[in-house]
Amino acid sequence: EVQLLESGGGLVQPGGSLRLSCAASGFTFGSYAMSWVRQAPGRGLEWISSFSESGSITYYADSVKGRFTISRDVSKNTLFLQMNSLRADDTALYYCAKEGDMYTNYVRYWYFDLWGRGTLVTVSS
Amino acid sequence: DIQMTQSPSSLSASVGDRVTITCRASQTIGSFLNWYQQKPGKAPKVLIYAASSLQSGVPSRFSGSGSGTDFTLTISSLHPEDFGTYYCQQSYSIPRYTFGQGTKLDIK
DSSP, X not given: OOEEEEEOOEEEOTTOOEEEEEEEESSOGGGSOEEXXXXXXXXXXXXXXXXXXXXXXXXXOTTTTTTEEEEEEGGGTEEXXXXXXXXXXXXXXXXXXXXXEEEETTEEXXXXXXXXXXXXXXXXO | OXXXXXEOSEEEEOTXXXXXXXXXXXXXXXXXXXXXXXXXTSOOEEEEETTTEEOTTOOTTEEEEEETTEEEEEESSOOGGGOEEEEEEEOTTTTSOEEOOOEXXXXX
């Protein structure tokens, strides 16, 4: 079955750290770009980090740059997000998402074609 | 960063109604626009990619249009299961995807 399963969320104090995992199955994990997207309670979706299709480049939103690190272990089909110096406004449901693509009129278009169920991170004292 | 603005923020419609949601980009993005549906407690699901291409398995009552900065998602005849929140997303400046703020659709 093609799926993503996040884990590692929980309650952490401000300034603390947490490591999220996303286990992939049913597709060739190392051949796709992967992202983390978060959703604060009652709020919209925010892209926060991506790992490139080539596996050599990482990207971060300004809101998490310098505090979060994305990585992957292809041998374990797992994506990670190391979160340090956590703040109250990092409280959110964290989704991992697979980046799919389709060609239309010879142009390549990208979108998130597979999402996990999310793991909740709560930053509070 | 490219900002995406959706309207309305919420709407209520009846089964059978034609529903339209709009999305505006802060700069031109060609057809690099996706639409997602999210139901409460669930992950988002892609409906439309490349502004107007229907994702496999999505009912044909969903359609997308537009290019440049202005885009529209249309549900031709609302079904009860179409409640949820709809998000547009630009994929022009990947991987720095940005989403609209969402449109919450309630069924009357």
